[in-house]
Amino acid sequence: MAAEGPESPVIVRPATQRGVARDRQPPSRLTHLLLLTPALLVVVGLFGGGLLMGLMQSLGHIPAAGLQELSLGHFKGLFSDPDFVGSLNLTLYIAATATLIATLLSVGLALVLVTLARRHRLLTFLLQIPLTVPHLVVAVAMIFLLTPAGLFARLAVQLGLVDSIQAFPLLVNDRWGVGMIIAYVWKEVPFITLMILSVLQTAGIELLEVGRTLKAGPWQRFRYITLPTIFPSLSAAALIVFAYTFGAFEIPFLMGRTYPMLLPVWAYRSYSDVDLMARPEGIATGLVIAAVVSLAIVLAHAILSYARRRGAVL
Amino acid sequence: MGELQLEKLSVAYAGQTVIQHLDLRVAEGEMVSLLGPSGAGKTTILKAIAGLLRPASGDIRINGSSVLNLPPERRDAVMVFQKPLLFPFMNVAQNVAFGLRMSAHLTRRERRQRIEEILSLTELDGLGRRKVHELSGGQQQRVSLARALVLKPAILLLDEPLSNLDASLRQQMRELIQSIQAETGVTTLFVTHDQSEALMLSHRVCLLLEGRLRQVGRPHQLFYRPADPDVARFFGGANFFEGKIDGGRFTSAFGEVDALQAGQSGTVTATIRPEDVHIFRNGNGNGNAALCGRVKKTNFEGIATRIWVSCGGQEFVVLTPDTGFHTGDSVHLELPADKICLFLPSTDSGDPAAH
Amino acid sequence: MILDRDDTKRRLLFWGVLLVIVAAIALPFLPLFIWSFSERWFFPDLLPARFGLRAWSYVFDTAGPQILHALWQSVAVSGVTALISVAVGVPAGRVLGLYDFRGKNLVAVLLILPVIVPSLSVAMGLHLWFLRLGLTETAVGVVLVHLTFCLPYAVFVMWGVFANYNPDFEDQARSLGASTVQVVARVMLPFMFNGVLVAGLFAFLLSWSQYLSTLIIGGGQITTLPVLLFALMGSGDRPVAAAVSLVFVAPALGALIVTSRGMGQRNLSGVW
Numbered sequence: 043m044a045a046e047g048p049e050s051p052v053i054v055r056p057a058t059q060r061g062v063a064r065d066r067q068p069p070s071r072l073t074h075l076l077l078l079t080p081a082l083l084v085v086v087g088l089f090g091g092g093l094l095m096g097l098m099q100s101l102g103h104i105p106a107a108g109l110q111e112l113s114l115g116h117f118k119g120l121f122s123d124p125d126f127v128g129s130l131n132l133t134l135y136i137a138a139t140a141t142l143i144a145t146l147l148s149v150g151l152a153l154v155l156v157t158l159a160r161r162h163r164l165l166t167f168l169l170q171i172p173l174t175v176p177h178l179v180v181a182v183a184m185i186f187l188l189t190p191a192g193l194f195a196r197l198a199v200q201l202g203l204v205d206s207i208q209a210f211p212l213l214v215n216d217r218w219g220v221g222m223i224i225a226y227v228w229k230e231v232p233f234i235t236l237m238i239l240s241v242l243q244t245a246g247i248e249l250l251e252v253g254r255t256l257k258a259g260p261w262q263r264f265r266y267i268t269l270p271t272i273f274p275s276l277s278a279a280a281l282i283v284f285a286y287t288f289g290a291f292e293i294p295f296l297m298g299r300t301y302p303m304l305l306p307v308w309a310y311r312s313y314s315d316v317d318l319m320a321r322p323e324g325i326a327t328g329l330v331i332a333a334v335v336s337l338a339i340v341l342a343h344a345i346l347s348y349a350r351r352r353g354a355v356l
Numbered sequence: 357m358g359e360l361q362l363e364k365l366s367v368a369y370a371g372q373t374v375i376q377h378l379d380l381r382v383a384e385g386e387m388v389s390l391l392g393p394s395g396a397g398k399t400t401i402l403k404a405i406a407g408l409l410r411p412a413s414g415d416i417r418i419n420g421s422s423v424l425n426l427p428p429e430r431r432d433a434v435m436v437f438q439k440p441l442l443f444p445f446m447n448v449a450q451n452v453a454f455g456l457r458m459s460a461h462l463t464r465r466e467r468r469q470r471i472e473e474i475l476s477l478t479e480l481d482g483l484g485r486r487k488v489h490e491l492s493g494g495q496q497q498r499v500s501l502a503r504a505l506v507l508k509p510a511i512l513l514l515d516e517p518l519s520n521l522d523a524s525l526r527q528q529m530r531e532l533i534q535s536i537q538a539e540t541g542v543t544t545l546f547v548t549h550d551q552s553e554a555l556m557l558s559h560r561v562c563l564l565l566e567g568r569l570r571q572v573g574r575p576h577q578l579f580y581r582p583a584d585p586d587v588a589r590f591f592g593g594a595n596f597f598e599g600k601i602d603g604g605r606f607t608s609a610f611g612e613v614d615a616l617q618a619g620q621s622g623t624v625t626a627t628i629r630p631e632d633v634h635i636f637r638n639g640n641g642n643g644n645a646a647l648c649g650r651v652k653k654t655n656f657e658g659i660a661t662r663i664w665v666s667c668g669g670q671e672f673v674v675l676t677p678d679t680g681f682h683t684g685d686s687v688h689l690e691l692p693a694d695k696i697c698l699f700l701p702s703t704d705s706g707d708p709a710a711h
Numbered sequence: 712m713i714l715d716r717d718d719t720k721r722r723l724l725f726w727g728v729l730l731v732i733v734a735a736i737a738l739p740f741l742p743l744f745i746w747s748f749s750e751r752w753f754f755p756d757l758l759p760a761r762f763g764l765r766a767w768s769y770v771f772d773t774a775g776p777q778i779l780h781a782l783w784q785s786v787a788v789s790g791v792t793a794l795i796s797v798a799v800g801v802p803a804g805r806v807l808g809l810y811d812f813r814g815k816n817l818v819a820v821l822l823i824l825p826v827i828v829p830s831l832s833v834a835m836g837l838h839l840w841f842l843r844l845g846l847t848e849t850a851v852g853v854v855l856v857h858l859t860f861c862l863p864y865a866v867f868v869m870w871g872v873f874a875n876y877n878p879d880f881e882d883q884a885r886s887l888g889a890s891t892v893q894v895v896a897r898v899m900l901p902f903m904f905n906g907v908l909v910a911g912l913f914a915f916l917l918s919w920s921q922y923l924s925t926l927i928i929g930g931g932q933i934t935t936l937p938v939l940l941f942a943l944m945g946s947g948d949r950p951v952a953a954a955v956s957l958v959f960v961a962p963a964l965g966a967l968i969v970t971s972r973g974m975g976q977r978n979l980s981g982v983w
Contacts, residue, residue, distance in 0.1 A: 077805060078802075078807075080799040080803070081799050081802075081803035081822070081863075082821065084799065084858050084859065085822060085825055085862070088856070089825045089828075089833055089859040089860075091837070091840065092833035092834070092837035092840070093828070093832065093833060093836055094836070095836040095837060095839055096832065096833070096835055099839060104839075154724070157721075157724070158721065158724065158728065168729075170967055170971070174967045175964075176919065176937060176960070178922055178940055178956075178959070182952055183739035184739060186742035186743065186949070186953065187738065187742050193741065193742045193757075195754075196757050199754075199755035207754060228739065248439070249441060249443060251408050251428075252435075252437060252441045252443075254406075254407070254408065255433070255435040255504075255513075256454050256458060256507065257434075257458045257459035257507065266443075266457075270443070270445040270446075271445070273445075285827040289828070290829065291831055292922055306831055306923075309831060309832075309835070310923060313835055324835060325835045328836075331828075331831075331832055335829070339823075
């Protein structure tokens with residue numbers, strides 16, 4: 043767990059943090075480098091290269107079009123556009139809400155599942171099913187379920203809850219992104235739950251027994267033992283979910299409104315615009331998404347280490 | 357301070373009865389050990405007392421009142437586990453403070469003072485702000501102990517807290533636990549599979565074999581007056597031989613003793629500890645011909661040498677500091693009458709009240 | 712007795728939780744199934760007025776070759792991506808899981824970023840570069856862009872696996888006379904088997920569900936299943952979209968079922 047070492051990386055999957063690297067006699071530095079090189083090559087070369095190329099283009103450096111100068115014009119343009127700021131806010135709202143709801147549900151679910159001890163092998167398998175379903179399919183299924191002509195609306199009419207198609211609340215392409223949030227929650231709850239569950243199973247139970255004999259009541263055990271135990275993986279999972287919901291394309295493209303559209307849709311729309319000059323703006327939007335997501339992580343990390351330094355039990 | 361009583365306690369674990377009809381009383385301020393081989397169900401008993409397991413039947417009383425229906429957090433018994441199980445997300449002081457924060461309503465200052473006291477009692481002065489993974493194994497175990505002691509529990513339950521430490525550290529920790537217990541007077545029930553630990557630390561030892569209490573008594577009693585051959589074997593006893601009791605006197609081929617209880621008669625088994633047997637060179641000793649024999653094997657063990665002697669159709673094991681014996685030597689033995697122990701059928705040395 | 716009561720309560724809880732989870736997981740699949748078998752379905756009927764196989768015969772006959780081609784492209788792209796991810800992930804995971812070295816945190820941050828930063832940001836930037844290299848509209852280009860996020864995932868999984876791996880077994884094998892190759896083949900890989908399986912499955916599923924980055928780099932020439940499904944969604948034919956959705960889900964689900972036996976305690980947490 044991250045709590046084992048103060049130098050744990052920003053966020054890392056919990057499994058990777060469980061074992062403290064053993065202090066064996068290491069093979070030479072060169073061997074390390076050789077074994078890591080292919081992975082680093084892909085990350086630095088392709089990922090870093092991609093971002094860098096994107097940055098150059100969004101700064102207006104497109105030699106093929108005879109544009110050599112660098113300028114922040116595209117970024118300035120974006121942020122002075124009230125529509126863009128509206129999109130940014132809406133995207134933040136949807137990602138944050140979906141993450142918050144999914145996190146709360148997951149903690150509850152994991153706490154119930156862990157009390158079922160050995161019986162949850164089957165449940166664990168079932169929970170993995172949504173992980174294999176692509177977001178695209180989730181969007182399609184949710185549209186069939188939630189639109190005014192969808193299964194829920196039909197059911198509501200049959201049960202006499204609403205009397206016409208118009209009376210059913212708008213859940214897809216709606217103002218508050220309810221459908222999108224439901225779709226994301228369905229998809230991400232199993233992910234977060236499984237991540238916490240693996241930590242709870244290995245670390246939680248013995249410590250809870252200690253807590254009980256040290257006079258901690260049920261709520262205290264949750265607050266002072268369970269929560270700190272799952273916190274590193276919970277926050278990591280929540281950040282991953284936030285980052286994903288902030289930058290995913292399929293669900294907002296199929297379930298979101300055309301105005302204001304979510305940032306990933308905005309980015310792609312500009313990027314694929316017939317007007318080639320809109321392309322740098324699309325790339326700039328993509329980079330804004332990347333920046334927000336990275337900022338979220340840095341911020342979370344800073345808050346966390348500050349809290350730890352202050353001695354907060356998290 | 358408190359008194360602990362177990363009445364006809366039976367505990368099942370994973371569908372199997374591990375402990376059956378256990379009766380035990382630990383008096384106020386007493387230090388009692390549950391001794392038994394690994395897998396004898398010792399930890400199960402502690403967990404039942406702590407409230408982490410529900411006994412199948414029987415009663416557990418702390419200071420006279422049954423705690424069966426109390427959850428662990430409301431029982432005045434604190435358990436220290438075999439592994440330190442320190443909360444990794446808290447530093448040393450926070451770990452020690454845990455129980456106080458959960459239940460006792462102390463001011464910050466009082467709490468800090470209690471922690472300081474307990475840290476110094478457990479020889480952890482100045483380590484309060486350390487991270488737990490920076491501590492050595494012995495320090496971690498001491499934090500675990502301090503974390504329990506700070507609550508001043510009526511009953512302290514120790515589950516083999518020393519078994520994960522290496523030998524020299526273990527000796528230091530034993531002395532520490534002994535002095536802390538003497539100083540605080542906390543009623544302590546502790547579990548161990550190490551006989552020397554049990555003998556050294558406890559006021560009374562309870563030997564647990566196959567889920568049953570086989571003998572309870574002062575360390576000397578169990579060591580020198582075992583209730584049955586199994587108890588004797590557990591403490592390294594050997595040399596079991598049979599004889600007859602007649603007219604208040606035990607007679608056998610190897611020795612005679614006054615039996616304590618008159619009016620008994622019949623065949624009984626007797627034993628003598630290897631270190632109590634005297635061994636002499638020359639097979640033709642004075643007196644008892646049955647005790648003349650030959651050395652079959654010797655094992656040098658450092659402080660003493662273990663010698664297997666066959667004589668009179670019986671094999672005797674002798675432990676002696678004399679290193680001069682060799683296989684094939686003819687020797688004779690002497691069994692001092694006051695060291696011969698009889699297993700009288702109805703003498704109940706397992707009486708818990710016999711201390 | 713109290714024990715029994717606890718047990719009954721627990722069993723009830725288990726069945727309750729099972730019911731809720733099964734219902735929640737199955738719910739979105741329900742309309743997909745019904746739509747894919749419907750030929751006429753009026754509002755507000757709960758069931759179609761006429762069931763039929765039109766959508767499925769479209770999927771397997773009319774559009775059969777097209778869908779088969781998409782299926783093949785998806786399997787090829789995701790399979791190759793997963794293979795490379797594992798092959799690169801195992802050695803990297805070994806170094807990260809077993810040893811501490813300077814700059815390890817930097818490496819961790821470098822690996823976390825591609826997991827966090829959405830693929831569309833990277834794909835848009837890479838497009839121009841790949842255009843110059845002639846990698847756009849090729850499967851190689853698509854695999855490369857998928858690698859940017861699949862590979863770090865595989866490394867993280869293997870990192871976790873190696874962090875719980877005791878290399879003393881290797882020393883033991885060596886002292887028993889095993890060569891380096893034998894140590895890797897007979898000791899390390901058997902220990903790693905489940906981990907490699909999970910890492911491979913992670914990478915495969917991540918790549919399998921990619922739409923936008925495939926579209927940007929593949930330029931519509933690499934029509935994997937998601938690309939095709941998006942096109943079909945645009946046509947507004949609900950039964951066909953439902954059928955194709957199910958075709959899209961099936962292989963991933965199959966992969967999960969096949970591997971879940973071998974995965975034991977590990978699970979898929981890490982793929983979404």
